[in-house]
Amino acid sequence: MANDDIWILGINMTKFGKHPNEDVVDLASEAALAALADAGVTMADMGVLAAGNLMGAAAGIGQQLQKQIGQTGIPVFNVANACATGATAIRTVIMAIKSGECDMGLAVGVEKLSGAGMLGAGMGAAASDEWTPSGRFGAVSGLEGKLGTDMMPGVFAQVGMEYGHKYGGTSFELFARISAKNHSNSTLNPLAAIQKDMTFEQIMAEPMIAYPNTRAMCSANSDGAAAAVLISGEKLRTLSKEQQRRAVKVSASVLTSDPYEEGCQILPNVNTLTRNAARQAYELAGIGPEDLDLVELHDCFATAELVHYDNLMLCPEGGAVDFFESGAPFRTGSTPVNVSGGLESKGHPIAATGIANIWEICHHLRGEAGPRQIEGAKVGLAHVIGLGSACGVHILEKSGL
Amino acid sequence: MANDDIWILGINMTKFGKHPNEDVVDLASEAALAALADAGVTMADMGVLAAGNLMGAAAGIGQQLQKQIGQTGIPVFNVANACATGATAIRTVIMAIKSGECDMGLAVGVEKLSGAGMLGAGMGAAASDEWTPSGRFGAVSGLEGKLGTDMMPGVFAQVGMEYGHKYGGTSFELFARISAKNHSNSTLNPLAAIQKDMTFEQIMAEPMIAYPNTRAMCSANSDGAAAAVLISGEKLRTLSKEQQRRAVKVSASVLTSDPYEEGCQILPNVNTLTRNAARQAYELAGIGPEDLDLVELHDCFATAELVHYDNLMLCPEGGAVDFFESGAPFRTGSTPVNVSGGLESKGHPIAATGIANIWEICHHLRGEAGPRQIEGAKVGLAHVIGLGSACGVHILEKSGL
Amino acid sequence: MADQIPLVDYLVLGDSPHLVANECTNCGARYFDRRNACASCSGLTFTKADIVTDGEVRAFTIVTPWMPGTAPYVPAVIDCGGTSVRANIVNTEPDDQHVTLGMKVRLTTFPIGTDTAGTEAVGYGFEPAN
Amino acid sequence: MADQIPLVDYLVLGDSPHLVANECTNCGARYFDRRNACASCSGLTFTKADIVTDGEVRAFTIVTPWMPGTAPYVPAVIDCGGTSVRANIVNTEPDDQHVTLGMKVRLTTFPIGTDTAGTEAVGYGFEPAN
C-alpha cells in the first residue's frame, strides 16, 4: 500500500551559530523535540527515524538521539550525502511512508562546525622521505594547491567563473551584490548565525578567500540542527483541523546524483544534477518555476547562487545575470530567493541545512515568518547540493485542508 | 504504486581477507560489477543506489563508486548503521522499489579493516593537566578500563555471560565449541578470510581477548565488499526465464533499533531488537523458525552466536545451550547456522557483512554453494546487528518462477 | 588532605560514597548521564535518586589489554537494587575463580591520579561483599 | 641530471612533456585516474590517449592560502582540444588582470622538490601561450 500523498506535520530549526555548551545530541534533541511539539505528536507516534551528522557519520546520530528522547525500537537510517544530508534524511522518511511501512516519521540533521575553519580547507598529504606514487593518480605528493584545488571555496569559485565564461556578464562586483542581497535578508532572521547588513563594497573589502568570493561571500560554518515530522495524507486527515491547516504539502521530493559529462571529474558539475532534480520536481508537483512564491537555494558561495538561478530554471538558460539585475530574486521581486539570509549569513551546519531550508519555506507557507513573511506565499522550493554529488529539491505547498 | 514483491536479481561478495593493493572503491567496484553481471543487467538499469562504508561514512562511497562504474544521475543514499550498514543499504533500496520510485536498485557495502586492530579497541581520552569534567558523564578522564568497557570484545563477552547468568549452562568450553563449529564450516568456503579448522581445545588455547572469548572466537577484521541488485516482482516477470529461476525472493526485510529497557544504556541490549526484528520478519514471510533450512547470524563473537539462537527463536526461550548441544546448528543439523564459517572465520568487513550473509543464503537457495551446499535449501534467514543499535533480518526464499 | 574530584559527576564522594541517578518523574527510568529527555517515555523532568551501594554481578568479562605489561580488568554489570550499574570488579584476582556470576559486591572508591593542581580524581568500582 | 618522477602518473616527462588519459574504447570518455570501469558507459576497456598541450582557460579562481606568507595560487580548468584538464595557471601574476577567462595557455613542467634519494619530482601547470 503506497502513500503518494506526503505532508510535513511539524518542523523546527535551532538558532544557527556558536553553541559551545551543547553537543550534537543536545542540538539534535532540541530540534527533534521542538519539531514533535510543533507537530502535536510524540516519539511514540514515529514509525521511522532518519538522521544525519556528517562530521560524525559513522557514529549513529539517530540512535544517539533515540537514547536521549525516546527508544521506541523503530528502524533508524543514518544517512550521509555531504551538504545534502538533511534532504536525504527527509527523502528516506518519505520513502518509508510511501512504501507503506509506516505513516509518520522523523528526519533530523545536525552539525557542530563553529571554529572548524573553512569547509574543506584541508591540506594535502605530508611529503614522505622518498617519493612514492599512491592513490588513483599515482601522486607522489598531496595535490592541493599543486594541481588546482579540491577545497570548496575554490571549486565553487570556478563554478561561477565557468558560468561567466559561457554566458558573460559576471564580475567580482556582481557576485558581491548577490551576497549583499542575502546579508540584507538576514537582518530579518533571528535564527541566522550572522545578522549583519553589508553593502557590496563592504563585502568586496573582506579578505579574499578564493577569487571572486571574499569571506562574506562564503557560507558561515555554524552549529545547528533542524528536524521535521513527515506524515501520510491519509493519517493527516485523522488529526485535528489545526494540525491539518498548519501541515505543509510535499508536492515533490527529489534526489539526484551527477550524471557523466565531459569534465565532470575535473571540476564537479553542479549544474546538470540540479537541473535534473528541478525538472523532475516541477513535473511531480505539476507546477512551473513561475508559480514559486519563494525559493531557498544552496548559496554555499555567492558564485553558486548565480548558477542555481539558471539550474532551477528561474530564468531562461544563460539568463541568470539578467534575472538578478531585474531584481527578481530580492524580497520585493517576483521570485524571492534566500529570504532567510542564505547560507552566507544564516549559516551552514552541513547536515542541518537540507532541513532548515525546508523549515524556512514552511514558515512562510504557514504565514508564520513574522517580519520577513513573503505575503500570500502558497508554493516554495528548497534546494540543496552536496559535492560528490547529491542534489535535493523539495517543492512545498500551503495546506488547503 | 507500491511493489510489495521484492527479489534479489544478482548478488556477489569479494573474497574477504587482506587486499593491500585495492582501495575501497576497487573492492566496491568488483562486487558491484559482479552483482550486476550476476543479475544480467547494467548500471543503466539501476534506479537507485544505496551504499555503505563505515570507516569512510562521510566520504560518499556511493558517488565514489558511481564515478568508477557509471554516473547515471540516479539518487544515491550513503547509509551507516554500524555492523548493520550493509543490511541498511539493502533496506533502503527495497524501500525505494516498494514506494514505486524505481523498479531496480543496487546496494553495496565495503570496508577495509585488515590491520586495523580489534574492532572498537580504542583507548580513552588522554589525561589533561588539570582534571576537567566533560561529556555527558562529566568525566575527568577516559573511562575505558576504568569504568568497564565500551570495546566490542568486552561488550559481547558480557552479553554471553548475562545469558549464562539468566539461564545457566554456559561455560568457556561451550563458547569455544560454538566457535569450533564455525571454523570447521569455513574450510568449505573459499571466500572466507580464514579457512583453518580448529578444535575447541586449540581455540581455548588462543590468546584471551575478553573472557570468555579468545582471539579465535572474535570476528576477523577483513577487507571486502558485497553488492546486491534488487528488483520488483513485476519487473522480474519481464526478464528471462533463467533470470527468474535464479532470482531469490525477499520474503521479509526488517530493520529495528533497541527499545528502552532497564539497563540498556549500561550494557547494550542486543536481544530485544533482534527478537523484535525476527518476530516481524516471520510474520511478514508467513513462516516460522522451524521452516528455515539455514541461518546466517551475526556471530561477531562466539558469545553472540549463543544468544541469537534464542533471539531468532530457533529454540524455546532460554534453550540456546540445549539447542547447540542437540547438534541442531551444525551443517548436518536441523537448522544449520553459519555454514559460511561466520564472522569468526569468514571475516567481518563491517559494511559488507550485512550483504555477504544474504549472499551466502542466496548461494544455497540457488543450489550454487558447491561443496558446502545445504541440499534442498528453500528458505533461509540472514541476521546482522550493529551496536548503537540496529538489527537487520532478511528472510529469503528460493524462486518458484 | 588534597582536594578531590569524582571521576564522573554521578559519583558522590564524602563519608558515604554513592552513585546518584537522574530518575524520570513520569516513568521512573534511571540514567547516569546528562539528559535531554527520557528514552523510555520521552518525559522531560527528572529528580535525583541515590543508588544503593550493594549489588550482585549480572555479567562480567575479563579484558586482556593489548599493551603488554598492562593488568587485566574486569568490566561488569552490577544489579544495585534493580538499577543496572557499570563498573569494574576490583580488590580481587581478575580470574573466573574469584569473579563469578551472581556474586555479591559493594561499591568502593579509590584514587585514580592527581593533577598538576594537586587535585585527586576518585573513581569507583565494586568489590566482593564477603 | 637527477632522476625524475612525475607528480602524477598521467604526466609523461621527457623531451615533450604531456598528459596521457585513459580513454574508454567504447565511448571515448577520458579519465586521468586509475579506472575500474567507465563512468559514462560502464565499459571495461581503455586505451591511452595523449592530450594536446595547448588549451584555453574555461574557469579559474585565485586561492588565498590560510597560512600567512604563502603565495596565492590559481586553480583552473583548461580545455585541451575538448578534454578538460585540471591544473594551476603558472608563470604569470596571480590576479584577474593577468589571468582571464578564455586565455590561451600551454603545458609547462617544473620541479616541486627532491627526496632523500635525490629524485626530483616534477609537476605541471599551464602558462600563458602568448
Ligand SMILES: [Zn+2]
Ligand atoms: Zn520516563
Ligand SMILES: [Zn+2]
Ligand atoms: Zn565509456
